[in-house]
Amino acid sequence: MPHLAVSDVRAKYGSLEVLKGISFSIEKGEIVALVGPSGSGKSTVLRALMGLTPITGGDVDLAGERLNYSSSREVRAARDRMAIVFQQYNLFQNMTVMQNLTLAPLKIKRWDRAEVEAEARRLLGLVGLSDKIDAYSDQLSGGQQQRVALARALALKPQILLLDEVTSALDPELVGEVLDAIRKLAAEGMTMVIVSHEMGFVREVADKVVFMDAGQIIEAGTPAELFDTPKTDRAQNFFSNILRH
Amino acid sequence: MERILEQAPRFFSGPNLTLLFESAMLTLGMTLAGCLIGFGLAFVLVFLRQTPGLWALPLRLVCITYVEVFRRIPFIVVIYLVLFFIQTVTPDASLFTIAVIAICLYAVAYTADIIRGGLESVPATQVEAAQAMNLSRLQTNLRIVLPQAWPVIVPPAIAFAVSFIKDTALVSQVGVFELTFRGKELNNQGYSGILVFGTIAFCYFLLSFPLSLLGQHLEKRLATPRGERRTRKIRQP
Numbered sequence A: 001m002p003h004l005a006v007s008d009v010r011a012k013y014g015s016l017e018v019l020k021g022i023s024f025s026i027e028k029g030e031i032v033a034l035v036g037p038s039g040s041g042k043s044t045v046l047r048a049l050m051g052l053t054p055i056t057g058g059d060v061d062l063a064g065e066r067l068n069y070s071s072s073r074e075v076r077a078a079r080d081r082m083a084i085v086f087q088q089y090n091l092f093q094n095m096t097v098m099q100n101l102t103l104a105p106l107k108i109k110r111w112d113r114a115e116v117e118a119e120a121r122r123l124l125g126l127v128g129l130s131d132k133i134d135a136y137s138d139q140l141s142g143g144q145q146q147r148v149a150l151a152r153a154l155a156l157k158p159q160i161l162l163l164d165e166v167t168s169a170l171d172p173e174l175v176g177e178v179l180d181a182i183r184k185l186a187a188e189g190m191t192m193v194i195v196s197h198e199m200g201f202v203r204e205v206a207d208k209v210v211f212m213d214a215g216q217i218i219e220a221g222t223p224a225e226l227f228d229t230p231k232t233d234r235a236q237n238f239f240s241n242i243l244r245h
Numbered sequence B: 001m002e003r004i005l006e007q008a009p010r011f012f013s014g015p016n017l018t019l020l021f022e023s024a025m026l027t028l029g030m031t032l033a034g035c036l037i038g039f040g041l042a043f044v045l046v047f048l049r050q051t052p053g054l055w056a057l058p059l060r061l062v063c064i065t066y067v068e069v070f071r072r073i074p075f076i077v078v079i080y081l082v083l084f085f086i087q088t089v090t091p092d093a094s095l096f097t098i099a100v101i102a103i104c105l106y107a108v109a110y111t112a113d114i115i116r117g118g119l120e121s122v123p124a125t126q127v128e129a130a131q132a133m134n135l136s137r138l139q140t141n142l143r144i145v146l147p148q149a150w151p152v153i154v155p156p157a158i159a160f161a162v163s164f165i166k167d168t169a170l171v172s173q174v175g176v177f178e179l180t181f182r183g184k185e186l187n188n189q190g191y192s193g194i195l196v197f198g199t200i201a202f203c204y205f206l207l208s209f210p211l212s213l214l215g216q217h218l219e220k221r222l223a224t225p226r227g228e229r230r231t232r233k234i235r236q237p
């Protein structure tokens, strides 16, 4: 049984249906990449999984439990098991790096303080920011903020990590440091759903690529299948355009 | 002028000064008490007003109506309403209590909008990041939104309290022994109006000026980025 199975998920913004029945699944330790043109609904898929955008239909099975996000209990359960990293980092501006990492583990998960702080230090070491532990986010570069955001999500010990274009707000010279941090997670066997425009990176780390357009999945397969021998015209167009750049 | 000079020594005598000092403290006390309680209640009101869901619609309506109505009533009318309402409920309520309640009711309506504006100035993405970690609405407000909203809330809230110090003169109408009331009294005792109300004016200035300075100080401090605020504190011996 897959770790996360999304079946026929639909979502609307007002009267505009932005997810028109999305289905994909992910095994433990796998990395699935969502790719597609701007506005195709990639972010909305991640937001729906986190209960930030309500779904109007479909099912989500997470670790054997069915979640329809219809009750606050189910939304909490989803948020308890998954963590998201946003494109714009969204670090809490009023808190230091350490406080950002420890807030939810201490106050929501109610884990032991000593363990939470030790884990936070380990994660900051993992993303190479041990010296920034007491910094506020306005004292950090974009790349550093994004690595803190990554560490903050990991501090929740999520079963699945959702990454929404975590490098696209960064200056090109800062992209590498964030991708390196994600590579380490991949090597550790973290289960991830990644939205990314970095096709080279996707090809390198993803086990499965899901190509979306206009709220639908057009094609899914291994990176080699999609990049080298796409079956649909839309995927062919998209990849030949994006890989040329 | 001669009359003023002649009256001055007698006017600035011990009993009169004590009287003025006491009434100044009364003015300050009821303003601060009313505004602080009102400020606290305004937070509750704003929080209730933000309750999501259809079932909370009546609640939201009540909150909105309260703010919109009280902002449109002259303060003096609020005072009389409170006076007559409280007196029918508990005839022996003190005038000070009545004044504080009136100030409080008025302050809730005004500061609620200041607070709401402050909370709304915090980017929605901060709220989403908190929600995604399962923080409740109250936790999100207290730990994430409010700390970031202070710089937007504090300056106008203090400005409101400062300007309200003078508006409390209106409660002299119902006989609270605050500054203006004492002024009228002293004037009736035969002291020159210019002398009396010149002194009263100066008292109002003395009451509100330090509060204005405090407001300016807080405004500057809150406008400093957190990182720098911190290093500055450490550098100081």
Ligand SMILES: Nc1ncnc2c1ncn2[C@@H]1O[C@H](COP(=O)(O)OP(=O)(O)OP(=O)(O)O)[C@@H](O)[C@H]1O
Residues within 6 Å of the ligand: A013, A018, A036, A037, A038, A039, A040, A041, A042, A043, A044, A045
């Ligand atoms: N808050 C919103 N209100 C209304 N419409 C929205 C909102 N957010 C997104 N949309 C619309 O939903 C659709 C999908 O948006 P989404 O952000 O999921 O796309 P995306 O694939 O992540 O695009 P990008 O690559 O630009 O991030 C788009 O048509 C977008 O205009």
Ligand SMILES: [Mg+2]
Residues within 6 Å of the ligand: A042, A043, A044, A164, A165
């Ligand atoms: Mg997006």
